[in-house]
Amino acid sequence: MAPFKAGFVSILGRSNVGKSTLFNTLLGDKIAIVSQKPQTTRNRILGIKNVEGAQLVFLDTPGIHEGRSRLNQRMVSVAIGAGQDADVLLFLVEAVPRPIEDDRKVIDSMEKNRGVPFLVINKIDLVRKEKLLPMIDQYQHLHPFQEIIPISALTGEGVDRLADLLIQYLPESPPLFPEEMITDQTERFLVSELIREKVLQQAYQEIPSSTAVVIESFKEQPEKNLVVIRATIFVERDSQRKILIGKGGQKMKAIGEAARKEMETFLEKRVFLELWVTVEKNWTQDVRALDRLGYSSQ
Ligand SMILES: Nc1nc2c(ncn2[C@@H]2O[C@H](COP(=O)(O)OP(=O)(O)OP(=O)(O)O)[C@@H](O)[C@H]2O)c(=O)[nH]1
Numbered sequence: 001m002a003p004f005k006a007g008f009v010s011i012l013g014r015s016n017v018g019k020s021t022l023f024n025t026l027l028g029d030k031i032a033i034v035s036q037k038p039q040t041t042r043n044r045i046l047g048i049k050n051v052e053g054a055q056l057v058f059l060d061t062p063g064i065h066e067g068r069s070r071l072n073q074r075m076v077s078v079a080i081g082a083g084q085d086a087d088v089l090l091f092l093v094e095a096v097p098r099p100i101e102d103d104r105k106v107i108d109s110m111e112k113n114r115g116v117p118f119l120v121i122n123k124i125d126l127v128r129k130e131k132l133l134p135m136i137d138q139y140q141h142l143h144p145f146q147e148i149i150p151i152s153a154l155t156g157e158g159v160d161r162l163a164d165l166l167i168q169y170l171p172e173s174p175p176l177f178p179e180e181m182i183t184d185q186t187e188r189f190l191v192s193e194l195i196r197e198k199v200l201q202q203a204y205q206e207i208p209s210s211t212a213v214v215i216e217s218f219k220e221q222p223e224k225n226l227v228v229i230r231a232t233i234f235v236e237r238d239s240q241r242k243i244l245i246g247k248g249g250q251k252m253k254a255i256g257e258a259a260r261k262e263m264e265t266f267l268e269k270r271v272f273l274e275l276w277v278t279v280e281k282n283w284t285q286d287v288r289a290l291d292r293l294g295y296s297s298q
Pocket residue numbers: 014015016017018019020021022033034035036037038039040041042061062063064122123124125126151152153154155
């Protein structure tokens with residue numbers, strides 16, 4: 001019998017290239033939130049996939065980007081840190097031509113790491129296949145990638161092949177996490193992220209990436225199969241607060257409804273969700289507010 005394999009696979013890349021979508025597709029479960037807006041993911045999120053003979057531990061990371069706020073800096077340092085102990089590094093890019101210099105920062109961060117580098121070209125559902133060859137050629141000049149794999153994280157094309165290849169590169173090791181565990185994130189965190197996702201999706205045009213969500217209370221009532229959740233959405237300005245609430249509270253209602261539905265599926269319980277919106281001026285620049293809102297520097 002082949003020996004058991006287990007190891008860490010970090011997904012790195014610029015904002016919005018589809019890292020979280022790939023993470024979820026690889027896991028076969030929605031753990032990370034996804035939106036059309038860049039800089040959606042702010043934390044390192046761990047997800048575990050058990051297959052016959054192997055355990056793959058994936059790390060989803062914030063996009064590596066230029067940004068002026070302290071929040072931006074913390075996000076980038078979280079992403080770079082997540083590459084440090086990985087056995088395989090998935091450098092994810094989009095199958096749309098872009099100035100390749102923009103990828104320098106990510107490549108530079110990868111060069112210091114011991115993990116085997118893969119180039120994964122995502123969103124191939126959006127382009128004709130022959131467009132990929134010149135791109136591959138460009139990237140090969142940038143870094144000696146061990147494998148180059150075109151995929152669509154959205155349709156799943158190429159993702160099984162990617163998973164098979166990953167297993168080949170994992171070290172021989174017993175499982176690193178218990179078999180029943182799928183993530184290291186708490187239910188509170190996952191629930192707060194779902195709310196942030198609905199804000200990003202439903203106030204996409206109006207609210208830039210300056211919302212944070214804190215779960216104030218999470219009370220289970222097992223006899224009723226119910227969870228009562230109270231959460232606060234922080235925004236930076238009063239104008240944003242007004243937009244989020246909407247006319248007659250309509251927007252907030254729609255956000256709450258969408259978040260609640262998904263929570264119920266995920267928690268397999270009924271959910272009573274109460275949302276508040278609070279202005280916290282310049283929280284994305286304030287070290288103490290960042291710590292309090294869940295974006296510490298570690
Ligand atoms: N057409 C297409 N769209 C995709 C694919 N993968 C992801 N997307 C879309 O790209 C957008 C960004 O996806 P995310 O998974 O949030 O990207 P990310 O890299 O995690 O972004 P950040 O967390 O902001 O760094 C979303 O609108 C996805 O639906 C794909 O294979 N094809």
